[in-house]
Amino acid sequence: DSGVTQTPKHLITATGQRVTLRCSPRSGDLSVYWYQQSLDQGLQFLIHYYNGEERAKGNILERFSAQQFPDLHSELNLSSLELGDSALYFCASSLHPGQGGTGELFFGEGSRLTVL
Amino acid sequence: GENVEQHPSTLSVQEGDSAVIKCTYSDSASNYFPWYKQELGKGPQLIIDIRSNVGEKKDQRIAVTLNKTAKHFSLHITETQPEDSAVYFCAALSRGYGQNFVFGPGTRLSVLP
Numbered sequence: 001d002s003g004v005t006q007t008p009k010h011l012i013t014a015t016g017q018r019v020t021l022r023c024s025p026r027s028g029d030l031s032v033y034w035y036q037q038s039l040d041q042g043l044q045f046l047i048h049y050y051n052g053e054e055r056a057k058g059n060i061l062e063r064f065s066a067q068q069f070p071d072l073h074s075e076l077n078l079s080s081l082e083l084g085d086s087a088l089y090f091c092a093s094s095l096h097p098g099q100g101g102t103g104e105l106f107f108g109e110g111s112r113l114t115v116l
Numbered sequence: 117g118e119n120v121e122q123h124p125s126t127l128s129v130q131e132g133d134s135a136v137i138k139c140t141y142s143d144s145a146s147n148y149f150p151w152y153k154q155e156l157g158k159g160p161q162l163i164i165d166i167r168s169n170v171g172e173k174k175d176q177r178i179a180v181t182l183n184k185t186a187k188h189f190s191l192h193i194t195e196t197q198p199e200d201s202a203v204y205f206c207a208a209l210s211r212g213y214g215q216n217f218v219f220g221p222g223t224r225l226s227v228l229p
Binding site (some may be wrong): 002004033035041042043045048056058090092102103104105107108109110 | 148217218222
């Protein structure tokens, strides 16, 4: 158990809909990352938050947005869903080096989104 | 930005043999290179990492080597076991900690009994 919790584990929805994926990082971790993993594909970096602030953005679509709340949990919002958005969405957290961290990412078990 | 390539995409070995996975990166500023193992239905988990001031690191049956000049790093697994079967991802981190990990496309390793 990595200590990172993602909900829901599975989600089936229709094209055009909007969903929210939630991530609770490990206790004490200030950094949260979101990754998308399509079928048999690698991990595509979406976005990184540190202590509530956006730190880096990858190839995240404009239809997607994220935020990190004061309690450090994060949400990834996906709207106007398309068939191609079907994927596993992973959240990872890490401890900042200033906090004594090594840089290791701790991944949750993912949220599997199916768009029909 | 950083680009990480990984080869091979699939690898089958007999139990007890060695497995080698190679990665190259493009950003010379990258300074941290972790390897993650992803088992079916689970999130990736760190198995070993190496920093740019080190050339090689070992942890039991697993080792990683780094060639900064050539911008490539490799994962070596010796005496492979069926439980080593998984997808392995290399990654590179550039421009300081926690900013942007770029992952390779992954290698599916199958260890045949």
